[in-house]
Amino acid sequence: MLAMNYRGPQRVRIDQKPLPQILHPEDAIIRVTRSCICGSDLHLYNGNVPDTRVGETFGHEFIGVVEEVGYAIQKLKVGDNVIVPFNIACGRCAFCKQGLYGNCHESNPQATAAGGIFGYSHTTGGYCGGQAEYVRVPYADVGPTVIPEGMDLDDAVLLTDVVPTGYQAAEMGGIQKGDTVVVFGAGPIGIMAAKCAWLFGAGRVIIIDQIEYRLEFARNYAQCEAYNFRSLEDPVVFIKKTTDSLGADVCIDAVGAEAAGNAMQTITGRKLLLQAGSATALHWAINSVKKGGIVSIVGVYGPTDNLVPIGNVVNKGITIRANQASVKRLLPKMIEHVQEGRINPKALITHRIPLEEVADAYRIFSDKLDNCIKTVLIPPSARI
Amino acid sequence: MENTQGFENKRGGDHSHIKGWGIDADPKNDPTYPMKQRTNDEHNGYTWERPPQQTVNVEVLHSIERPNITAVFGSTVPTKGLSGKIRRYAFKHSESSYAHWLPLLLADRVDMVEGLIEDINKGSFPNILAEKGIKAEWKHNKTGLLKRWAIGAVVAYAAFVYVTRRRS
Ligand SMILES: NC(=O)c1ccc[n+]([C@@H]2O[C@H](COP(=O)([O-])OP(=O)(O)OC[C@H]3O[C@@H](n4cnc5c(N)ncnc54)[C@H](O)[C@@H]3O)[C@@H](O)[C@H]2O)c1
Ligand SMILES: [Zn+2]
């Protein structure tokens, strides 16, 4: 089958690989119909996630058709069209049972700090990802959810990560009616977080980025204010000034380890890898939130350490909430929001690219070329 | 939001000797809600009925912070070569230690060279420019690409002049 093949930092290609096999009684094999490239893939692409092995196939956002199931599978049937959450979850450990499907204890031998994720290095379990024609899906009766009748595949594929992650970013913000919410990052995740902040009753939503076309997109799509930090002398002072010098009620970090905007963070975090990525956006979030406010982090960082103003967290009495999105927990509600027209995921998709052109697709998404917001890869079998 | 399970002492042990034990427990003060629908299951320890174990027929390195290999795991690219040796060393240290993560990053770079050798042994030198997505860059960011190449050329020329001058 065709599958993306990682060869080293910023080097990926399409290759022939053996078809996946059922390796566990609760496995299924899925034929992929759509897969995405995510901001999280950029941490892998740039070689910043430890134990990313040459030969791996990335891709944690995919949907497809069930081709084969293991003997212990009871709910899923061959031929089902399914949304596959990016987290691999057993559904019966103490964490899954409490809704923490992004923190399963039975899906990642390599690290206890992270649950299993498809196509996301050996640090999250060493699974093959969905930027391929076929994928092995473990615990197939737990995660995969049948795509509702009539739902567009382009909407469905964004329910694997972007929509629930943006939603959870807002949810973790504990937004109360009338709150001012500042979202750092106008990528797909930040834009979705801004959109969802309104569903919780935000009074004002502000998004910060450095890319003009993304800010423009966010203004229209999420009906929010959008500012370019390159034209602000100091984003923290700007946010203070626009909130009566008090700070925002809720700040959301939807940037993570590839953040720009502070030379010292960029050099130590992204160039020298002396910290687990650059923590510029998180730094700004902590310093722009009001006293007693909430900082919600969905931006992804590496497993070592980051330079953040923790002293200010203490002095301001900030609550920090963070997690990998619990996709399965949120899916029913997200499906309803899409069906009721409150969220329109597929509007984020700017690029539909054949799987075979995966190297160019990564370049476009990584360098934010051609006004790219979200890139979807389409395998040959789904292009007919 | 309310922790409907209350804060029972499921871990066992009698705390009656502690005056006021649990007197201020407040089930509403649970900042993990709604991310976590608390059942206090983890108070019972690692005792849940585990899913069946996937057969382990490749080397799976596991964190020393857990007693076992998880019930399922990915086996896409098994450890091999020098990078594999470095990874094995890394897994002797906990996730809390630089001695775990830094060797893993080093192993990734070694792996890249091993991958290149593997490609060449298979009889094909990889098209690195294509792997870096040069086609897309040429199409959508020609000036940026040309600028990078120009800077590269100037740096290379300066280095060449410097080296040849020093020699003569
Ligand atoms: N927690 C989860 O479950 C989860 C799931 C998916 C993605 N993520 C993470 O969310 C983050 C965003 O993902 P994405 O797909 O939107 O990525 P993306 O790369 O498309 O977007 C990131 C945006 O942040 C902007 N940016 C850079 N530095 C900034 C700064 N200092 N302040 C404000 N904006 C800045 C960039 O210009 C870019 O537009 C990534 O770190 C990704 O790993 C987390
Ligand atoms: Zn993602």
Ligand SMILES: [Zn+2]
């Ligand atoms: Zn679990």
